[in-house]
Amino acid sequence: MAYSDKVIDHYENPRNVGSFAKDDPTVATGLVGAPACGDVMKLQLKISDTGIIEDAKFKTYGCGSAIASSSLITEWVKGKSLEEAAAIKNTDISAELALPPVKIHCSILAEDAIKAAIDDYKSKKA
């Protein structure tokens, strides 16, 4: 399969790979996907008192497009408020990376990862 230059760039030089301590109260974790489906994404956000995403890290098991999608969103969410981050659409991700139709599910998974992390943050706060 031919990948776009942007996918290859993120795949070869992924941004923000890593983890934060899960039990840190300022850290939100979203884990989505399933090994049997071929992709699992873990997105972690470090969130300030004022609800701004100060830092983000990811780990992904999946194809090149899945790795690129998660790498891209860690760049995008930094500096955003939770509402702004929640507004990121899978179509923005797939357009930016020029994903072919069979890889759209990777961008959907990335959007899901942001939502899951935000949900985790809200349940931690509650």
Add this chain to the structure above:
Amino acid sequence: MKLPIYLDYSATTPVDPRVAEKMMQYLTLDGNFGNPASRSHRFGWQAEEAVDIARNDIADLVNADPREIVFTSGATEANNLAIKGIAEFYGKKGKHIITSKTEHKAVLDPCRQLERDGFEVTYLEPDTDGIISVEQVKAALRDDTILVSIMHVNNEIGVIQDIAAIGELCRANKIYFHVDAVQSVGKLPIDLQELKVDLMSFSAHKIYGPKGIGALYVRRKPRIRLEAQMHGGGHERGMRSGTLPTHQIVGMGEAFRIAKLEMAEESDRILALRERLWNGVKDMEEVYINGSMEHRIAGNLNVSFNYVEGESLVMALKDLAVSSGSACTSASLEPSYVLRALGRDDELAHSSIRFSMGRFTTAEEIDYAIEIINKNIGRLREMSPLWDMFKEGIDLSKVEWAHH
């Protein structure tokens, strides 16, 4: 060293320069371009002679009679001719066929077609090493069984089946036995005087001959009859019509002749390369061999790198031309049906890579491959949440995944 390194010899091989040289003499006006079926002039006679020599060389490699070789467009056609040809000719005697789940699609799909035509097919499940036992075949035999089709060597995992024992069983029960020998011919000794095999399929392009030519061995004693699948001028004793492609046949003949001379030595050399590769990757954690190591062809290594997804692995190994166990061409990943039949779970099937080595593979290439594999498996695992969870001692099968 040229990149990417070709490690996909089970998919196809380059044509040996000696073969290409020979083929070029059978195309142009200066060459031997005649139609081997032309009886009235020397162009035809010379072409026919070239075909006869090739037929002899092919028969020679497997200790058969040249009159038992029927040329086809490849092994897909040879498998179709064998399976449908037997089923149609002997269908009145019975409508049951036995094969295995790990056969090539060129065996499975003709069987599926026969099922639509009213035949019943039993698909034997191999053990976790990929082996079909004679006892299994025996247990599946019925009064109306007419054909058993079991491959000699599997194209994905390189596992060798005991066709000698299965042949004895079939002969004793008067059931025809077809063997897809595409991945074994020229690599393992095959003696059709000894083996109780009635039909055997060959392809030229897996042993340094050209694509688009193959053959079906059809035993004469005891005589096997087939319903032709291609009708026309009655070539190949009526079993396969169509003008014989002299250059292709000459190429196949030369490839088989060379294989006979060099097979033993070549196989030792390739086995040493395979061991070199395996020794270079096996010390990584969570690396698994797929298929029997004991009953395996020299040039095949099929390995699963757990917690690394197959497609990203292929991308990481872009300097190596290898095959992946998952066909990730659609949104839903489809893991290899062969690995599934061995009972491998989907994750391990997804993370498998087939390395296949051949005549032109060098030790230098293997060493480079080892370096790339080690570096990239490490990198992808650093990026894998599953690897972290494994390291934390989490049982992934117990995790509730958010399926989407």
